[in-house]
Amino acid sequence: MRAIFNQDGPNRMGGIRMTLRGILAGALLATSALTATSLSAKEMNFAIVTPPDGHYGQGAKAFAEKMNELSNGEITINVKAGGSLGGERELLEGEQIGTIELAMTSTGPVGSFVPEIYALDFPFLFNDYASAHEILDGEIGDELLAKFEDKGMIGLAWSENGFRHITNSVKPVQTPADVAGLKLRTMENQVHIDAFKELGASPTPMSWTEVLTSLQQGTIDGQENPIPIIVSNNMWDMQKYVTLTGHVYSPAVITMSKIHWDQLSEEEQGWIREAAKAGVEATRAVVAETETNGVATMRENGMEVIEDVDKKAFQDAVQPTYDRYGKEYGEAMIQRIRDAQK
Ligand code: EAX
Secondary structure, three states: OOOOOOOOOOOHHHHHHHHHHHHHHHHHHHHHHHHHHHHOOEEEEEEOOOOOOOHHHHHHHHHHHHHHHHOOOOEEEEEEOOOOOOOHHHHHHHHHHOOOOEEEEEOOOHHHOOHHHHHHHOOOOOOOHHHHHHHHOOHHHHHHHHHHHHHOEEEEEEEEEEEEEEEEOOOOOOOHHHHOOOEEEEOOOHHHHHHHHHOOOEEEEOOHHHHHHHHHHOOOOEEEEEHHHHHHOOHHHOOOEEEEEEEEEEEEEEEEEHHHHOOOOHHHHHHHHHHHHHHHHHHHHHHHHHHHHHHHHHHHOOOEEEOOOOHHHHHHHOHHHHHHHOOOOOHHHHHHHHHOOO
């Protein structure tokens, strides 16, 4: 590498001084340009498929507010709610190619991008909310979040959708046998599709963005989702019955496009992580509140809520799904999650 000092001629010191001044000026120029670039006002989209005032919407709003605070208004987060940027699978694809910066999605379609995440989607795996939070906020959750980066996404934090229940417009579902024959929409998730086949339903996988129209048009009889989804979408307008099966704990996850993440400074990445924590806190608070008052809300709006469900009967009915997919989708992880709840 060529010496950067001017070694020639009598005024050697002068030459060195000139060179040093040149380097200093160049460094200052570069630093100020860099500072200007890294502090240049940035805008990012944060996409969700649910309504702006629902559990994901409140989380996205909290994320945006925290980013605004930490960046002194230099980074603006635009919350794009209601599936305006596409269904959950499309949001994840958008992150991979860089057309979408941030999203909060259920784990529904995630397994087809990051197969290890399927382990979280098995029926009756999590006992309750507290266990789910403890496991997802601990070593197991961190291990699974780290699996996203190879697929072009940064897993920022485990958020929450909630325990899923079955709604339909045909009849009150009391037992697994009552599910037989119902055309039930499922997420685009192999484990869920298989579980509802085991129950004798006709599982119809589709993006959330098509569900409400399909229910209104009667092309499906029902669907399954947590109370926050049922309530924030006024599902009583199209579903008469809800059975509180709680058949799956549905995590949500906040992810970021790796393409955009890599363009951030370390400080900005720290802000993103802190904002994700604020988002999760806000989402979980809305889920807790809706779990408390959601049953009354559904009843007040005319839904027939079937609460005393024989969950063991549903659990036994979907056991073949574990037998069939457990091996393929991480029986060791499933066992770790079970052991962590003993
Ligand atoms: O992520 O697709 C679903 O049923 C999800 O629960 C919903 O979109 C929220």
